[in-house]
Amino acid sequence: MHLNYSEEQLCKMVKNPKEQEGAFKVILKMYQEQLYSLIRRMVNSHEDTDDILQNTFLKVYRYIHTFEHKSSLYTWIYRIAINETLGFLEQQKAQKRVQESATRQANESYHYEVQTHNEEKIWSLLNEGIETLPARQKMVFKLRYFEKMSYTEMADLLKVSEGSLKASFHHALHKISTFIKQKSE
Amino acid sequence: MKTQEPKNEWEEEIKEIAPWLPLNGSFFEKKEAPKGYFEEFEKHLKEKINPITKKGSGLIRLRPLLAMAAGFLLLISIGIYYWSNVTANKKDVEYDISTLSTEEAALWLSEEAIISELDLQLYVDGMTLTELQK
Numbered sequence: 214m215h216l217n218y219s220e221e222q223l224c225k226m227v228k229n230p231k232e233q234e235g236a237f238k239v240i241l242k243m244y245q246e247q248l249y250s251l252i253r254r255m256v257n258s259h260e261d262t263d264d265i266l267q268n269t270f271l272k273v274y275r276y277i278h279t280f281e282h283k284s285s286l287y288t289w290i291y292r293i294a295i296n297e298t299l300g301f302l303e304q305q306k307a308q309k310r311v312q313e314s315a316t317r318q319a320n321e322s323y324h325y326e327v328q329t330h331n332e333e334k335i336w337s338l339l340n341e342g343i344e345t346l347p348a349r350q351k352m353v354f355k356l357r358y359f360e361k362m363s364y365t366e367m368a369d370l371l372k373v374s375e376g377s378l379k380a381s382f383h384h385a386l387h388k389i390s391t392f393i394k395q396k397s398e
Numbered sequence: 399m400k401t402q403e404p405k406n407e408w409e410e411e412i413k414e415i416a417p418w419l420p421l422n423g424s425f426f427e428k429k430e431a432p433k434g435y436f437e438e439f440e441k442h443l444k445e446k447i448n449p450i451t452k453k454g455s456g457l458i459r460l461r462p463l464l465a466m467a468a469g470f471l472l473l474i475s476i477g478i479y480y481w482s483n484v485t486a487n488k489k490d491v492e493y494d495i496s497t498l499s500t501e502e503a504a505l506w507l508s509e510e511a512i513i514s515e516l517d518l519q520l521y522v523d524g525m526t527l528t529e530l531q532k
Contacts, residue, residue: 253429386416
């Protein structure tokens with residue numbers, strides 16, 4: 214299957230009921246790797262990424278006929294993936310809260326044992342700091358910092374104003390920096 | 399496709415507000431899936447999609463039949479409605495003694511039909527209700 218379809222060609226295929234099945238196959242081939250990378254960065258585990266990616270493409274398949282070209286097809290698919298990931302993160306956060314009190318002490322001692330004074334330590338602390346953020350803030354931080362996504366595109370994806378995204382990113386940075394300072398003392 | 403800001407703007411923002419954050423390193427690399435993952439992924443997805451397609455196609459096949467059944471029921475109910483209206487009107491007409499011929503009225507009275515006193519009076523006076531109202 215060749216994948217040299219333009220956004221316009223794909224949209225035409227999506228609108229034609231006879232071609233929707235084919236359009237879905239192209240979409241799957243074109244976007245599965247990008248979406249895998251995006252989701253994997255958000256949830257950190259391959260198994261969870263697999264679940265979220267499957268749900269994302271199932272939704273794309275189910276609702277492809279409702280796509281109205283108000284945004285680009287890519288943005289539409291990306292938004293489904295982001296919403297699925299956010300749902301997962303929020304659910305995970307709720308589950309974590311229950312387990313947290315029982316495991317906090319053990320985790321803390323373990324992390325300090327494995328840390329070394331090099332780049333790995335920074336990444337490890339950073340990762341821990343990111344994990345303390347609420348789901349939406351974590352998403353904003355990762356999209357901006359790791360994916361280097363512009364505020365304009367994030368606003369389009371998350372349906373939030375650019376101003377509040379900037380504020381959210383700054384707030385996340387402040388929280389992470391406070392967390393790292395506390396851990397380093 | 400995904401639009402990224404020019405690298406400098408991103409870098410400048412990070413340097414300005416969080417100079418302690420690394421600007422490069424292994425964390426920025428694209429997250430790769432394990433080898434052969436996407437083949438398996440497509441296979442599993444297809445398995446999940448098939449029931450949806452079957453369910454959908456079943457409904458699509460049944461759609462004209464359901465529409466026909468609904469149309470038929472609608473026609474039947476409209477028919478019943480009109481029939482009951484006509485019957486009711488017919489009963490009214492039959493009950494109005496002024497529309498009967500003398501022989502019919504005599505027959506009816508001899509069968510002890512229940513009629514109002516007004517009807518009886520009208521019959522005796524040889525008048526119809528319309529004439530009375532005038």
